[in-house]
Amino acid sequence: MTANPSRRRRAAPAGAASPPAMAPPQAAPEVTAPEVTAPEITAPPATRATPRARPARATPTASRHGSAEAPRRARKMSAAQAAAFVRTLAAHNPAPRTELNYTSPYTLLVAVALSAQATDVSVNKATATLFPLADTPQKMVALGEAGLAEHIRRIGLWKAKARNVIALSRLLIERHGGEVPADRAALEALPGVGRKTANVVLNVAFGEEAMAVDTHIFRLGNRTGLAPGRTPRAVEDALMKRVPPELLRDAHHWLILHGRYICKARLPECWHCVVRDLCNYGDKVLWPPPRAA
Numbered sequence: 001m002t003a004n005p006s007r008r009r010r011a012a013p014a015g016a017a018s019p020p021a022m023a024p025p026q027a028a029p030e031v032t033a034p035e036v037t038a039p040e041i042t043a044p045p046a047t048r049a050t051p052r053a054r055p056a057r058a059t060p061t062a063s064r065h066g067s068a069e070a071p072r073r074a075r076k077m078s079a080a081q082a083a084a085f086v087r088t089l090a091a092h093n094p095a096p097r098t099e100l101n102y103t104s105p106y107t108l109l110v111a112v113a114l115s116a117q118a119t120d121v122s123v124n125k126a127t128a129t130l131f132p133l134a135d136t137p138q139k140m141v142a143l144g145e146a147g148l149a150e151h152i153r154r155i156g157l158w159k160a161k162a163r164n165v166i167a168l169s170r171l172l173i174e175r176h177g178g179e180v181p182a183d184r185a186a187l188e189a190l191p192g193v194g195r196k197t198a199n200v201v202l203n204v205a206f207g208e209e210a211m212a213v214d215t216h217i218f219r220l221g222n223r224t225g226l227a228p229g230r231t232p233r234a235v236e237d238a239l240m241k242r243v244p245p246e247l248l249r250d251a252h253h254w255l256i257l258h259g260r261y262i263c264k265a266r267l268p269e270c271w272h273c274v275v276r277d278l279c280n281y282g283d284k285v286l287w288p289p290p291r292a293a
């Protein structure tokens with residue numbers, strides 16, 4: 001049944017009980033949502049006011065909650081509010097972990113490289129047959145681009161990813177003795193490895209305090225007022241300053257999890273959000289639409 005948007009916006013009826021507070025799902029957080037391509041939030045071009053001008057129409061994908069490139073922005077949280085926001089998320093998931101399957105820094109790097117514009121589930125399906133055959137740079141190069149492609153054809157951008165994984169494996173052998181370097185510059189020098197991927201590897205494989213800002217964190221930082229920024233890098237820098245130091249190691253897990261499962265792009269599930277009282281978003285969805293009730 002199609003949900004009535006007007007009902008979604010309706011506030012709770014007078015005298016009604018508060019929406020139930022529910023804990024967020026305990027599923028492990030996604031580490032590797034697709035790279036966000038430095039969106040700039042710009043004003044739409046001005047429309048000429050002529051008698052023949054037609055009013056602009058929303059695209060079918062437009063959402064009142066914003067888009068990945070231009071999420072709705074809220075008033076910036078205070079420092080204390082931001083710290084409490086992250087602490088509350090942490091309290092509800094004390095031991096977050098990645099959803100990607102990997103067995104070593106190298107297999108993590110490959111899994112992250114494959115995950116751009118693909119789900120963790122689809123990557124795990126591919127690596128379930130790939131990694132038993134090729135879990136080192138040497139084995140991957142021996143498998144070759146065509147051999148690798150056989151395992152990743154169902155993943156988006158598989159041709160480019162196959163090229164990159166073989167090329168980065170060669171470079172790891174030539175420059176780093178077949179090991180994944182725990183160094184940002186060296187990681188970002190590898191084919192297909194950008195700042196977000198490097199941050200994931202540095203954080204998950206080497207325990208560094210790094211903030212991998214994917215589409216979920218970019219949206220969450222802006223929508224809630226936790227760390228507003230026009231680019232992923234701006235959001236990353238703001239989060240590195242605002243997240244309590246003792247929580248920096250796992251913060252990106254909590255934020256990705258929250259963005260993925262609760263503060264969703266099209267319909268934030270504010271009605272059972274544990275940080276609802278700390279969030280500055282001005283268009284909270286306080287009651288589930290009929291189809292989700």
Ligand code: SF4
Pocket residue numbers: 223224262263264268269270273274275276277279280281284285
């Ligand atoms: S209250 Fe709503 S908008 Fe704010 S963090 Fe929770 S789900 Fe997101």
